Amino acid sequence: MATSVAAKVSGPAGINAGRAVRRYGWTVAVYVLFATLMVATLIVKPDFGAFEWNTLTLAALPLAFAAAAQTMVVLSGGIDLSVGPLMALANVLALRATVGHDLRYSVGVALLVLLEVTLAGALNGAIIVLTRVPDIVVTLAMSFVWAGLALLVLAKPTPGIPLDFQNLAQGSTFSPWVPNALLLLLVIPLVWIPLRRSRAGLAIYAVGSDRNAAFRSGVNLGLSRVLAYAVGGFFAACGGLALSMTTGVGSPLAGTYYTLSGVSAIVLGGVSLAGGRGGMLGPLAAAYILSLIPAVLIYLGIDPNYGQMIQGVLIVIVVMIGGIGTVLRRA
Amino acid sequence: MSTRAVTMVRLVQQRSIVVLIALLVALAGLIEVIRPGAVNANWVSNILEFAAPLGILAAGQTLVVITSGIDLSVANVATASAYIMASQAPFGVTRGIIAGLLVGIVVGLVNGVGVAVFRVQPLIMTLAMGLVVTGTLNVYSQASVRSVPGVPDVIHTLGSGTVLGYVPVSLFLWALLAAVLIVGLRGTGFGRLLYALGDNPEATRLAGVRGWQVLLANYTACGLLSAVAGIVLAGTVNAADLSLANVLLLPSVAAVVIGGTSIFGGSGSYAGTIVGALILTVLNSVLTLLDVADAVKQVLYGAIIVLLAAAYTRVLGRE
Numbered sequence: 001m002a003t004s005v006a007a008k009v010s011g012p013a014g015i016n017a018g019r020a021v022r023r024y025g026w027t028v029a030v031y032v033l034f035a036t037l038m039v040a041t042l043i044v045k046p047d048f049g050a051f052e053w054n055t056l057t058l059a060a061l062p063l064a065f066a067a068a069a070q071t072m073v074v075l076s077g078g079i080d081l082s083v084g085p086l087m088a089l090a091n092v093l094a095l096r097a098t099v100g101h102d103l104r105y106s107v108g109v110a111l112l113v114l115l116e117v118t119l120a121g122a123l124n125g126a127i128i129v130l131t132r133v134p135d136i137v138v139t140l141a142m143s144f145v146w147a148g149l150a151l152l153v154l155a156k157p158t159p160g161i162p163l164d165f166q167n168l169a170q171g172s173t174f175s176p177w178v179p180n181a182l183l184l185l186l187v188i189p190l191v192w193i194p195l196r197r198s199r200a201g202l203a204i205y206a207v208g209s210d211r212n213a214a215f216r217s218g219v220n221l222g223l224s225r226v227l228a229y230a231v232g233g234f235f236a237a238c239g240g241l242a243l244s245m246t247t248g249v250g251s252p253l254a255g256t257y258y259t260l261s262g263v264s265a266i267v268l269g270g271v272s273l274a275g276g277r278g279g280m281l282g283p284l285a286a287a288y289i290l291s292l293i294p295a296v297l298i299y300l301g302i303d304p305n306y307g308q309m310i311q312g313v314l315i316v317i318v319v320m321i322g323g324i325g326t327v328l329r330r331a
Numbered sequence: 332m333s334t335r336a337v338t339m340v341r342l343v344q345q346r347s348i349v350v351l352i353a354l355l356v357a358l359a360g361l362i363e364v365i366r367p368g369a370v371n372a373n374w375v376s377n378i379l380e381f382a383a384p385l386g387i388l389a390a391g392q393t394l395v396v397i398t399s400g401i402d403l404s405v406a407n408v409a410t411a412s413a414y415i416m417a418s419q420a421p422f423g424v425t426r427g428i429i430a431g432l433l434v435g436i437v438v439g440l441v442n443g444v445g446v447a448v449f450r451v452q453p454l455i456m457t458l459a460m461g462l463v464v465t466g467t468l469n470v471y472s473q474a475s476v477r478s479v480p481g482v483p484d485v486i487h488t489l490g491s492g493t494v495l496g497y498v499p500v501s502l503f504l505w506a507l508l509a510a511v512l513i514v515g516l517r518g519t520g521f522g523r524l525l526y527a528l529g530d531n532p533e534a535t536r537l538a539g540v541r542g543w544q545v546l547l548a549n550y551t552a553c554g555l556l557s558a559v560a561g562i563v564l565a566g567t568v569n570a571a572d573l574s575l576a577n578v579l580l581l582p583s584v585a586a587v588v589i590g591g592t593s594i595f596g597g598s599g600s601y602a603g604t605i606v607g608a609l610i611l612t613v614l615n616s617v618l619t620l621l622d623v624a625d626a627v628k629q630v631l632y633g634a635i636i637v638l639l640a641a642a643y644t645r646v647l648g649r650e
Contacts, residue, residue: 079454131641134594136401136454140581141640144633151626263458273452305473309466315459316445323449 026270026322027282034285037292045299050176052295057181058246060291061169062087065239066262067269067283068188069121069232074266076228077208077275078135082124083236083262085146088255090117090240092154095161095250103164110165114237120146121233125226143259150252157251161244169245181246185284187238192280195231204228209276264315265290347591347643351606354639358613365620376497378612383501384409384490384564386608388579389586390512391553391560393604396587397516398546399529399596400446400453402553404461405583408438409561409576411468416562417480417571418472424483432558438464439554440547447546472573482565490566501563508556512601525549529596582611585636589643610639 042048066083073080090113097109128138172179195201203224206214215221243254268286271278293314294307363370388405395402416431438460445456482490492500516522524545527535536542564579565571590607592599614635618628 127637127641131637132644133637133640134588136594137584137588137640138637140584141633141636144581144636145630148626148629148631148633151629152624155626260458260462263455264462267455273455303470303473305469306466308462309470312459312462312464312466316441316451316456316463319451319455319459320445320449323445323451 027279027285030269030282030285030289034289034292037289037296041292041296041299044296050172050179053177054172054179054181056288056291056295057179058170059295060288061181061184061246062239062242062258063261063265063291064185064188064284064287065235065242066258067265067287068192068280069235069239070262070266071269071271071278071280071283072204072228072232072235074271074273074275075208075278076204076225077211078125078128078225078228079139079263079273080121080124080229080232080236081136081139081259082143082146083232083239084255084257084259085143085150086117086120086233086236086255087240087243087258088150088252089120089146089153090114090237091243091254092150092250092252093117094241094244095158096153098162098165098244099158099160101162103162106162106165110241113241114234117237117240118230118234121236122226122230124233125229128229129222129225147252147255150255154250154252157249157253159249161248161250163248166245166248169242181242184242188235188280188284191231191234196279200224200227205276207275261290261311264311267315268318348600348603348606351590351603351610355606355610355613358610358617362613362617362620365617369620372497374616376493376499378609378616379502380491380493380499380567381615382608382612383499383505384560384567384576385579385582385586385612386505386605387508387556387563388560388576388583389590389604389608390508390601391556392583392587393512393590393592393599393601394516394525394549394556395453395553396584396592396594397525397529397596397599398549399532399594400546400550401584401594402442402457402550402557403454403580404438404442404457404464405553405557405560406576406578406580407461407464407468408435408554408557409564409579410574411438411464411561412558413561413565413571413575414468414472414480414573416486417482417565418475420480420483420486424485427483428486428562431562432555434464435554435556435558435561436551437554439551439557442554443547443550446550447543468573480571482569482571486562486566487569488566490563491569501567504559504563508559509601509605516601521545521548526597529598531597581636582608585640586611589636589639591643611636 045052066087069083069086070080093113093116094109097113098106101109124139124142127133127142128135131138167180169181169184174183203214203219204227206217206219207221207224211221214224239258240255244250247254265286266278266283267273268289269278269282269284271283290311293310294304297304297307297310359370388409391405392402412431412434415434416427418427419430420427442457442460445451445460446453489500489504494500516525524535524540527538527540528542528545532542561576564576568575586607587599587604588594588607589610590599590603590605592603614632618631621628
């Protein structure tokens with residue numbers, strides 16, 4: 001089970017084809033699925049151009065961050081069902097503080113919001129570690145706390161995010177085909193790659209794949225788990241700010257959709273809910289796939305209400321295929 | 332710690348339900364302090380009436396949690412069942428109720444196939460099925476009926492009628508289901524298999540149990556109970572809209588956990604869940620009496636659930 005950790009400890013230096021397929025097969029499959037969907041989109045809508053691509057990247061941006069947040073927590077063997085409300089909290093805090101200010105001030109506010117919501121995420125983790133109450137229960141209950149706080153900050157959806165700040169995501173500074181919303185995703189590898197290469201990152205994987213073994217190897221379990229929730233909170237904050245930039249609105253209920261969709265994206269992206277297996281590449285592609293589906297439905301002239309249903313069915317099918325794989329390997 | 336204190340702790344650990352009932356009484360006392368005279372027969376009747384749908388919903392959740400699973404689609408199923416019951420009721424109330432219950436059975440069956448046959452993690456399987464149910468319901472509501480359908484009189488009576496002035500009609504249904512569940516979990520082979528599967532699935536398999544059949548039946552039962560809860564709830568609030576039972580997802584899990592069923596499976600009882608559901612309903616009543624903004628209420632509700640669960644884990648030394 002603990003491929004990611006075991007691979008570093010044992011095994012010869014040579015390339016092991018079986019292991020490579022096990023480790024990267026799913027991620028490759030997800031990218032193939034995304035490419036297939038893009039081709040299908042081009043067939044359905046031949047005039048798919050830079051504008052449509054930009055729209056897709058804007059829709060996928062908050063979801064990609066939600067998926068990154070969930071990935072962090074799930075890799076450490078936990079789950080965070082308060083990702084959506086955390087995003088909403090960041091979103092409304094940003095609106096309250098930036099309305100009527102210039103770009104420099106807004107960016108300063110954004111950094112502060114990132115810090116605050118990172119702490120909120122860390123608090124989730126700390127409560128779980130200190131009280132030993134199961135993560136599902138704590139984060140489900142904390143989702144009420146964060147959603148309530150978001151409502152206290154802002155009672156109803158209000159526009160007013162400064163235009164310059166919105167343009168950080170909505171414009172395309174370099175080329176119409178490389179919109180800013182795509183470049184903003186670079187935040188994820190900038191945080192993720194150094195973390196994964198550090199002791200702390202390895203510890204998170206270790207805690208997620210086998211808590212006992214990690215403990216006996218001298219890993220500080222509590223600290224690693226809190227760190228995972230804190231980084232999760234950071235990505236959730238990025239998601240909330242992404243919502244501010246892409247919609248221009250602060251909305252206390254904006255995050256609701258992202259808790260479930262984030263979990264869907266990581267499962268589709270090949271992150272094991274049992275913890276310790278998976279990475280960031282798969283969930284990113286999955287976020288794009290899940291955002292592309294409603295768009296394709298609109299191009300096809302189908303009621304977008306089918307979107308949720310199709311998303312659910314797609315996930316059921318994918319996890320069942322994954323399940324068959326596990327059953328067959330065991331047999 | 333003195334011997335007497337140790338005995339006390341042991342007694343509390345073994346009889347956790349006593350602690351829960353004490354907490355329930357304390358909460359009721361708090362209401363009486365905040366607003367003297369508020370705790371009367373009418374109040375008790377109201378609490379029972381609003382606890383019944385939650386208690387039935389949490390019944391399904393208890394069954395699933397005992398097998399170390401979780402069902403995050405219960406609220407979506409309850410909403411969909413109530414809506415479909417109400418929209419089919421004009422063609423006959425019986426047809427409406429059967430259609431509503433069928434929703435629960437079908438969704439529960441699919442959940443069961445995913446979890447038991449395909450070995451999908453319960454969390455993701457039920458989450459995805461919740462998406463499917465809500466998505467399908469949205470499409471159905473737009474295709475079939477434009478307005479929110481009304482609730483038939485029979486269901487309204489079931490959900491909010493009273494006998495002898497104070498005893499809610501729904502309490503009879505709840506009590507019946509509770510009796511079946513409590514006796515069934517303790518006294519039947521199926522019930523004990525649920526505990527066995529939750530405690531040690533490998534040992535259960537080696538003992539010759541076809542675990543997948545048990546799980547399949549269990550998730551189907553959970554779906555059916557969710558459907559019943561949704562229909563009762565529609566009667567209680569006398570409406571069946573597209574988000575009817577969605578607020579009950581957290582309480583359904585919280586009632587199980589507060590009631591002493593381990594989320595890791597293998598232990599717990601429905602009796603505990605009943606008290607858990609009552610505590611949560613009374614807690615809601617306390618928060619309503621506090622007369623604060625909805626947002627504050629929400630924050631307090633979440634925080635208190637964390638505190639209760641933490642205290643429970645600490646005091647009783649369970650996880």
